[in-house]
Amino acid sequence: MVLQKHIRPFSDIISIIFPAVIDPMTQFQPKAVALISGGLDSMLAAKVVMEQGVHVEGINFYTGFCVEGHTHAIRKKDRNKPKRNNALWVAEQLGIKLHIVDVIEEYKDVLTNPRHGYGANLNPCLDCKIFMVGKAKQWIQDNGFDFIITGEVIGQRPKSQRKETMPIVARESGADDRLLRPLCAKNLPPTLPEREGWVDREKLYDFSGRTRKPQMALAKQFGLVDYAQPAGGCCFLTDENYSRKLSDLWQARGEKQYELDDIMLLKVGRHIRPAPHFKLIVAREEGEGRFLQGYKNRFTHLQPVSHGGPLTLIDGKPSEQDLELAARILARYSQGRDAEMVEVEATQAGQSRFFKVPPMKPHEIPAEWML
Amino acid sequence: MDAVTPHRVDARGLLCPLPVIRLQDAAKTLPPNSLVELIGTDPGILNDVPAWCRINGHQILESREENGEFHVLLKLGE
Ligand code: SF4
Numbered sequence A: 001m002v003l004q005k006h007i008r009p010f011s012d013i014i015s016i017i018f019p020a021v022i023d024p025m026t027q028f029q030p031k032a033v034a035l036i037s038g039g040l041d042s043m044l045a046a047k048v049v050m051e052q053g054v055h056v057e058g059i060n061f062y063t064g065f066c067v068e069g070h071t072h073a074i075r076k077k078d079r080n081k082p083k084r085n086n087a088l089w090v091a092e093q094l095g096i097k098l099h100i101v102d103v104i105e106e107y108k109d110v111l112t113n114p115r116h117g118y119g120a121n122l123n124p125c126l127d128c129k130i131f132m133v134g135k136a137k138q139w140i141q142d143n144g145f146d147f148i149i150t151g152e153v154i155g156q157r158p159k160s161q162r163k164e165t166m167p168i169v170a171r172e173s174g175a176d177d178r179l180l181r182p183l184c185a186k187n188l189p190p191t192l193p194e195r196e197g198w199v200d201r202e203k204l205y206d207f208s209g210r211t212r213k214p215q216m217a218l219a220k221q222f223g224l225v226d227y228a229q230p231a232g233g234c235c236f237l238t239d240e241n242y243s244r245k246l247s248d249l250w251q252a253r254g255e256k257q258y259e260l261d262d263i264m265l266l267k268v269g270r271h272i273r274p275a276p277h278f279k280l281i282v283a284r285e286e287g288e289g290r291f292l293q294g295y296k297n298r299f300t301h302l303q304p305v306s307h308g309g310p311l312t313l314i315d316g317k318p319s320e321q322d323l324e325l326a327a328r329i330l331a332r333y334s335q336g337r338d339a340e341m342v343e344v345e346a347t348q349a350g351q352s353r354f355f356k357v358p359p360m361k362p363h364e365i366p367a368e369w370m371l
Numbered sequence B: 001m002d003a004v005t006p007h008r009v010d011a012r013g014l015l016c017p018l019p020v021i022r023l024q025d026a027a028k029t030l031p032p033n034s035l036v037e038l039i040g041t042d043p044g045i046l047n048d049v050p051a052w053c054r055i056n057g058h059q060i061l062e063s064r065e066e067n068g069e070f071h072v073l074l075k076l077g078e
Helices: A002-006 A010-017 A040-050 A070-074 A086-094 A104-112 A125-143 A165-173 A213-221 A240-253 A260-265 A286-293 A320-332 B018-029 B045-056
Strands: A031-035 A055-062 A098-102 A147-149 A270-275 A278-282 A300-304 A312-316 A342-348 A351-357 B007-011 B035-040 B059-066 B069-075
Touching (some): A031 A040, A031 A125, A040 A055, A040 A086, A040 A213, A055 A086, A055 A125, A086 A098, A086 B045, A098 A125, A125 A147, A240 A270, A278 A320, A320 A342, B035 B045, B045 B069
Parallel strands (some): A031 A055
Antiparallel strands (some): A278 A312, A300 A342, A342 A351, B035 B069
């Protein structure tokens, strides 16, 4: 026994010399792609596997709803805050490559027809996970990688990260046992990377439940600080206000469809819908006004001329009467809100006309118009 | 295209991370050491593009703001 303790198998000696799991005979080093959201869990998951000598690269999917940056870029008050793309930041901290993939078009079907339904808001988390892991599966096939890493933890999210959903994601994405969740792997059956010895199951984790403490302790152990901690999730679809505006858009159009511009505009300005066939998007401040300027040639738009006031886009098909109503609403947000009359220029298909209107009083705008 | 004319990536009107995605996709089609000029309107470019360059071993040669547009000139790595 004592002797056995001191004579290490050849593979052990090799693994001391080469901490990476490079097979000395074949020079095979396993390669994994990690789904990087920019949050802590996916960062830790990648790090845990990198520590075992696997070559890891990151992949990040841009759906159009990702929290990354947009409103920082738009709102003036946020402009001076240090802003970073968390996925890029994570990749830099880990010293790995990051592939950002534009999935805006393909994601439309995920969001409008989720087979597993929505979460608390319009977040189709389970279908979203299946879709992203499926895309990662395609990516590893195309790029000669061996397996996929996610930062999922059983029980972390009540709907999408449960014991029952773990095999669903693996199966429906087509990744099957090439999908490794290092943070909760010990609570799941061994996957291919574990069975093949590409990673040591003993050095993986058994996190479960909603607590964040084990992740924070592991981050500390790895010396990782200053990581992002998004409250709701990784995208705007978990946000109640945002989801309300999106379902209003679908309802107004009579179908569940959208373009990138639509979902960008939902992040900007005050949205006011006085009637099913049109709504106003009123800039709340200078930065938003500048952003909306970029859209004004494609929309009917209003601007006060007798007083300072925000640029307002009209989404839909307003009649003459509707435009007058919109001018009154806009006047309420202009510097002439207490004036008797405010003059507003309305531009539709390049043609301008002017309305002199009394600003609406705040109590005259029904609460249900405000989205 | 001659050696000194940078390949232009026009990302005006796009919000981050789309400019980086456009840059990344252009870089895939270009040979090493190519010069690329990214033009965009989202100030986030000034953070995201340098981070992307550091990760991928590319080098920023110049970045400037001109009439509300951001120009970043970079040289792709080996
Ligand atoms: S929060 Fe958004 S990006 Fe994250 S899994 Fe859910 S739907 Fe997908």
